Amino acid sequence: MNEHEKLTRRQLVGGLGAGLAVAAVSPVLGATDSAVTPNYPAGPVLEDPTTKYPKPPFQEQSQPWPGLVSKMNPRPDHGEKSYKGSGRLMGRKALITGGDSGMGRAAAIAYAREGADVAINYYPTEEPDAKEVVELIRAAGRKAVAIPGDLRDEAFCQKMVQDAVNALGGLDILVNNAGRQQAHQSIMDISSEQFDWTMKTNIYAPFWTIKAALPHLKPGSVIIGTTSEQAYDPTPDLYDYAQTKAATMNYVKSLAKQLGPKGIRVNGVAPGPIWTPLQVSGGASMEKLKNFGSQTVFGRPGQPAELASIYVQLAANDGSFATGAIYGSSGGAGQP
Numbered sequence: 389m390n391e392h393e394k395l396t397r398r399q400l401v402g403g404l405g406a407g408l409a410v411a412a413v414s415p416v417l418g419a420t421d422s423a424v425t426p427n428y429p430a431g432p433v434l435e436d437p438t439t440k441y442p443k444p445p446f447q448e449q450s451q452p453w454p455g456l457v458s459k460m461n462p463r464p465d466h467g468e469k470s471y472k473g474s475g476r477l478m479g480r481k482a483l484i485t486g487g488d489s490g491m492g493r494a495a496a497i498a499y500a501r502e503g504a505d506v507a508i509n510y511y512p513t514e515e516p517d518a519k520e521v522v523e524l525i526r527a528a529g530r531k532a533v534a535i536p537g538d539l540r541d542e543a544f545c546q547k548m549v550q551d552a553v554n555a556l557g558g559l560d561i562l563v564n565n566a567g568r569q570q571a572h573q574s575i576m577d578i579s580s581e582q583f584d585w586t587m588k589t590n591i592y593a594p595f596w597t598i599k600a601a602l603p604h605l606k607p608g609s610v611i612i613g614t615t616s617e618q619a620y621d622p623t624p625d626l627y628d629y630a631q632t633k634a635a636t637m638n639y640v641k642s643l644a645k646q647l648g649p650k651g652i653r654v655n656g657v658a659p660g661p662i663w664t665p666l667q668v669s670g671g672a673s674m675e676k677l678k679n680f681g682s683q684t685v686f687g688r689p690g691q692p693a694e695l696a697s698i699y700v701q702l703a704a705n706d707g708s709f710a711t712g713a714i715y716g717s718s719g720g721a722g723q724p
C-alpha cells in the first residue's frame with residue numbers, strides 16, 4: 389500500500405461512521421476489515437420508489453392557511469420513524485424557517501439525529517406542529533428552540549436570528565425554507581396584497597434573515613434555500629410563487645460567489661410535488677390535489693422524508709466543494 393492509499397484508508401476509517409457510506413467503500417478496503425465492516429448483516433432492504441408511498445387519487449381536503457400536518461390525510465412522512473443519523477452534524481447549530489412541517493420538519497429531524505441543535509421558526513398558529521418537532525429534536529438528545537413569528541416583518545427576522553444565536557450559542561447552518569404558495573388560475577385573480585404577501589415571505593424574508601445571520605457565520609457555515617422545480621418550469625397557476633422560486637435559485641448562485649471567499653457555502657434544494665400542508669391550504673386547486681403527483685415518473689407525490697438527506701448533505705463538512713448548486717428531487721421532472 390503506498391502513502392496515498394494509506395492516507396485515504398485512514399481518512400475513510402476515521403472519518404466515517406457506520407452506515408451506507410461505509411458500505412459503499414468497503415469493497416475497496418476488503419470485506420474482512422472489521423473496523424469498517426458495517427453493522428448491517430443484510431444491508432437496508434431495497435425500496436421500490438413506485439410503491440413506497442401513497443399514490444393519488446387523494447381524498448378532497450382543505451385547511452385554512454398555513455395548514456397542519458396532523459389534519460392531513462394521509463399524514464406526510466417527515467422521517468419521524470425512519471431517519472437514522474450517524475453524527476454528520478455533531479455540535480452544529482441550525483436555524484430552519486418553516487421547521488414545523490414539510491421539508492423544514494424533515495430537515496429538523498434529520499439535523500437533530502445527525503447531532504445538531506436546532507431552532508425552528510414557524511407561524512404562530514402552527515404551534516401544534518411545532519410542538520411535535522420540538523419533542524422529536526429533544527428525543528434525539530439535542531437542544532430545540534421554538535421561535536414563532538411572522539417572517540414578513542423585518543424586525544421579526546432580525547429578532548429570530550438573534551434569539552437563535554443566543555439560545556444555541558452561535559449559528560452555522562441557516563435554512564431559508566418557509567414559503568407562501570397560493571394557486572390562482574389567472575393573473576387577474578392575484579391582488580396586490582396577495583402578490584406582496586408572496587414576495588415578502590419568499591424573497592424579503594430570506595434577504596432580511598441572511599443579513600441578520602451573516603455576522604455570526606464562521607467559515608464552514610452554510611446557507612440553504614428551498615427553491616422549486618417551479619423555478620425552471622412554472623405552471624400557469626403559480627404566476628407569483630414561481631417567480632419567487634426563480635429568485636431563490638438566483639440568490640443562491642449570486643451569494644455563493646459573494647460568500648465563497650469567506651468560506652461560507654450557499655446552496656438550494658429544488659423539490660417537485662411534495663405532500664405538505666402548503667398544498668392543502670391553498671397551494672393547489674382541489675382538482676390538482678386529488679391527483680397530486682400523478683405526473684411524476686413514480687405516479688405519486690414525494691414525501692418530505694425523501695429530501696431530508698439532501699439538506700444534511702448540503703450542510704455537512706464532506707460536501708465542502710458544493711456551493712452555488714441546486715440539488716433537485718422532483719420525481720423525474722424539473723431542471724435544476
Ligand code: NAD
Pocket residue numbers: 454455485486487488489490491492509510511514537538539540565566567568569589614615616617658659660661662663664665666667692
Ligand atoms: P409547509 O407548509 O410544511 O411549510 C411552509 C412553511 O412556511 C410553513 O410551515 C410556515 O411555517 C412557513 N411560513 C409561511 N409563511 C410564513 C410567515 N409569514 N411567517 C412564518 N412562517 C411562514 O410546506 P412545504 O411544502 O414543506 O414548504 C417548504 C418549502 O418548500 C417552501 O419554500 C415551498 O415553497 C417549497 N416547495 C414545496 C413544494 C411542495 O410541493 N410542497 C415544492 C417545491 C418547493
Ligand code: MG
Pocket residue numbers: 454455456488489490510514517665
Ligand atoms: Mg407548517
